[in-house]
Amino acid sequence: MMQETRHCQLPDRFLVGNVLSGLKQAVQVYTEAALEAATPASRRMFQQLAHDAMMKFEQLESMAEQHRLFDAADVPVSQLRVQQVSRLAAETASHLRQLVNARLSGRHIPQYTNTATVKPPEFMLPHEVPFAVPAGPFEPDTKQEEAAEKKALPKRGRKAKGVPSAVEAEVNSESHL
Amino acid sequence: MIGMNMPRGGGLTDVELSYIEKGIHMEERVICLMTQAAVECTEPHFRSFFAHYAERSQERLADLNAMLANGGVFR
Numbered sequence: 001m002m003q004e005t006r007h008c009q010l011p012d013r014f015l016v017g018n019v020l021s022g023l024k025q026a027v028q029v030y031t032e033a034a035l036e037a038a039t040p041a042s043r044r045m046f047q048q049l050a051h052d053a054m055m056k057f058e059q060l061e062s063m064a065e066q067h068r069l070f071d072a073a074d075v076p077v078s079q080l081r082v083q084q085v086s087r088l089a090a091e092t093a094s095h096l097r098q099l100v101n102a103r104l105s106g107r108h109i110p111q112y113t114n115t116a117t118v119k120p121p122e123f124m125l126p127h128e129v130p131f132a133v134p135a136g137p138f139e140p141d142t143k144q145e146e147a148a149e150k151k152a153l154p155k156r157g158r159k160a161k162g163v164p165s166a167v168e169a170e171v172n173s174e175s176h177l
Numbered sequence: 178m179i180g181m182n183m184p185r186g187g188g189l190t191d192v193e194l195s196y197i198e199k200g201i202h203m204e205e206r207v208i209c210l211m212t213q214a215a216v217e218c219t220e221p222h223f224r225s226f227f228a229h230y231a232e233r234s235q236e237r238l239a240d241l242n243a244m245l246a247n248g249g250v251f252r
Binding site: 009010012015016018019022023025026029030032033036037038042045046048049052053056059060063067 | 214
């Protein structure tokens with residue numbers, strides 16, 4: 001007959017705390033994996049795993065809060081500590097401003113302009129997408145397109161006469177030789 | 178760094194494989210802890226929560242296994 005191993009019973013808050021810690025570690029690992037994934041499909045998979053672990057963490061944490069397992073979170077932060085951190089933030093900002101001004105003043109650095117048509121990342125939420133999606137189904141306006149083509153054709157013809165194409169230019173240069 | 182970890186022949190990279198391995202260990206750890214909590218918690222809500230997720234634990238491992246079974250080719 002098997003003898004049941006007896007051990008000290010842990011309180012609920014330790015058991016829940018252990019699971020929360022495990023889930024937190026899983027979220028960190030999966031998030032890191034998603035960042036370093038080589039293909040979009042494997043990235044999606046790791047993101048999904050991270051999301052699942054995060055959801056479980058959130059559910060368990062809210063249950064723990066309901067049952068008042070952890071009361072440390074209810075302790076209000078002291079005003080002194082808030083002031084310390086805000087002072088640190090202000091000092092850092094001023095220090096960085098000085099550093100950037102000192103390093104960049106007197107140097108000619110072209111202004112950064114993001115002209116490239118950047119495709120929004122796959123994980124961008126719909127409300128963050130910079131372009132508006134048409135409300136109804138897309139129907140091409142053929143009349144306008146035809147009119148635009150008619151306008152463009154003669155222009156192209158004139159341009160072709162005036163400016164020689166790359167092939168023509170090459171032929172001309174060869175004939176000169 | 179993003180983009181530095183590209184597969185050469187189409188498939189999983191070393192980095193991805195090591196993360197899958199880590200993921201399997203993470204799942205194992207979480208499931209063991211959940212099973213212990215499902216047995217030992219005094220609060221019935223917690224017991225049912227942990228039992229539910231411990232039973233459904235195979236899904237996550239199946240996802241990780243699918244990545245390996247496909248040879249890591251997701252295109």
